[in-house]
Amino acid sequence: MPEKHKMTDEELTMMQEMVMENEEQEADNKVLEDIPEDEISDLPASFHMETYDEEENDIAIKSCIGSSLEEDKQLSDEEITDQDMQDDEEIDVSRLKLDEEDEKDLELDREDLEIRPNDIVILVANTEDDFSNLEVQIYDEENGSLYVHHEINLPDFPLCLSWMDFNPVPADPTKELESGSFVAVGTFKPGIEIWNLDILDVLEPSAILGGEEESMRKNVMPKVSSKKDRQIRLRHGSHTDAVMSLDWNHTHRNMLVSGSADHTVKVWDILTQNCLHTMQHHTNKVQCVRWNPSETTVLATASFDHRLLVLDGRHPDAFSSFPLSADVESIAWAPYQPNKLVAATEDGVVVCYDVRMNASEPLTRFQAHAGTVSAVSFAAQIPGMFATAGIDKTVKIWDLLHFDKEPKCIATKEMNVGGLYAMSFCIDTPFLLGCGGASGTLALWESSEKCVIEEHFQSRVQKNQQASVLAAAKVGEIAATLHAVDTQASTKQKKKKPKKKRSSQE
Structure with a gap:
């Protein structure tokens, strides 16, 4: 709790x-008006304002209050009855x-x-x-x-x-x-x-x-007083x-x-x-970062420079680069095939790369939405179940089990919360996903309510443990590939060093 x-x-x-500073600021901003003394009317004489502060009045008031309290005390002592006792009990x-x-x-x-x-x-x-x-x-x-x-x-x-x-x-x-x-x-x-x-x-x-x-x-x-003079100083490494x-x-x-x-x-x-560590591989805003779910030192990053990068945190200078067709919006690792990386862009396209291949062409490319694909997510417990969300207000469920084949759209649902900006599957419940839209409202969808979705994916739920074991056996290939890239990059850098040195001397 x-x-x-x-x-x-x-x-x-x-x-x-x-609170004090707020009051001071309000006082500084308030416009004060001068009121001439002759415009202030005197109070009637019956109020005796000239003797208002004299102590005799205070003494009289205190005396009056004291006598009243004493009378109440006497009455309370004399008039307590059985009825009063009963009322007190109630x-x-x-x-x-x-x-x-x-x-x-x-x-x-x-x-x-x-x-x-x-x-x-x-x-x-x-x-x-x-x-x-x-x-x-x-x-x-x-x-x-x-x-x-x-x-x-x-x-x-x-x-x-x-x-x-x-x-x-x-x-x-x-x-x-x-x-x-x-x-x-x-x-x-x-x-x-x-x-x-x-x-x-x-x-x-x-x-x-x-x-x-x-x-x-x-x-x-x-x-x-110090607002104009205050300089913003950032912490080291910020x-x-x-x-x-x-x-x-x-x-x-x-x-x-x-x-x-x-x-x-x-x-x-x-x-x-x-x-x-600070990595400066990108040349524009970095929109997405994701650790690999199995090989936990492997990191994917995507930027508005239209590049998708994969690197090993133990060798951050080495990376594999994959091209994107437009500004990236969302990326996701396939949980049961952790060498597969999916990216969605603002032109409505979704691509999937095998990060071990370091190839310029994706395994799969398809038009998921007519407009921007704002989010992508894999179902954690159902291999191949993949969802996309778009500014067109809809969520689509795809079968992306085989990345070398054209994916099939299983179902589409309008979430009725405006254009969608965020979406994700629940990691503990197979078919449940949530998304947020322009209306400022959270929408949940138990996707198994559509018979076509449940019939298509239900048989895979029981096989998730076996699939995760197979995935774990293959993850070492990612780090090995990146390490090989690191070795090649280091060799190339060594060859280029003399040339760089000569040009600097010129």
Whole structure:
């Protein structure tokens, strides 16, 4: 059950300072009008304002109050009867009933806050006008109910999310791999905020990777006198522009990768909040980053430079490059064939590459939507079940089990939430997927409700364990291929060094 956040003395002081600074700012902006004294009318003489502050009046009032209290005390001592005692007992009984009702209400509140093992937790980032927040929504699959469990107010427009179970600030420093429920949020700012989802009414993130050097508290409400003079200083290793993509490494749990509008890809150590590597392979904004689900040091990145890159984090200077037809929108590794990588672009095209081949032509290319394909996702428990979402407001289900054949569209559904911007399968429920649209609403689809989908894929659900074993046996080929590319790149660099040196001397 999530804990309720308790404000510290430091946070209370911060809130008081914010209120005071708000009042000062309002006072500075308010236009004061001079009112001539002769326009102020005097109060009637009957009010005796000239003697209003004299102490005698205060003494008289206190005397009056004191005598009244004494009379009430005497009356209460003299007039207590059996009826009064009975009334008091009835009041006590009614209070007891109220206490019992309060306890029941509290128990109901506890039940509402409790997240049960079968509940599906969904993170939803919302923005309306200048207000942004992160909603933790709960879907009770058994009852078909969906509700907002709690929400976190975000200081900036959210661009990307990545859930993690790694605590960036462990309570016990000796237990570095402490678990929890956290989410990394990328915004238009260069910093990456990590929020604790287990605490209600949280005011600030548990950790910030990169971003401004000054603390968040100082930046929340800068003083008017220093607002113009304040220079933004970034922490060492920080991005310098918006953070557009994030992905947490499920195996190396302290590692998070980020892609930015500053054209770089960074790998972070969540525990130390330091940047481990900065990769500058792209020449435009980095829209997508994804760790390979099986070979966990292999990373895919995609940029608006129309290139899809695959590299090994142990040899970041070596990479394989694959061309794209337009600006990339989404990428995904095939969970049961981890050497296959899918990318979707704004021209509605989906391509699939075998990253071991380092070939310029994809295994598969097909027109998934008439407009932009905003998101792609594989069903984690059903080999070959693949979904695409588009700005055309629809989700399409495809059979992408055999990448060397033309994929077949099994079904199409309009989600009725406007143009779709995000979509993903649930990793714990085979056929369930969720998507977010322009209307600002989350839509869930139990795709097995369509008989054609259930009939087509149901037989594959029982075979998922065997498929995952076969996939694990093949993943080593990816790293070996990239390592071979690394060796070739190093040889080529050694041959080019003398030429580069001569040109610099000229």
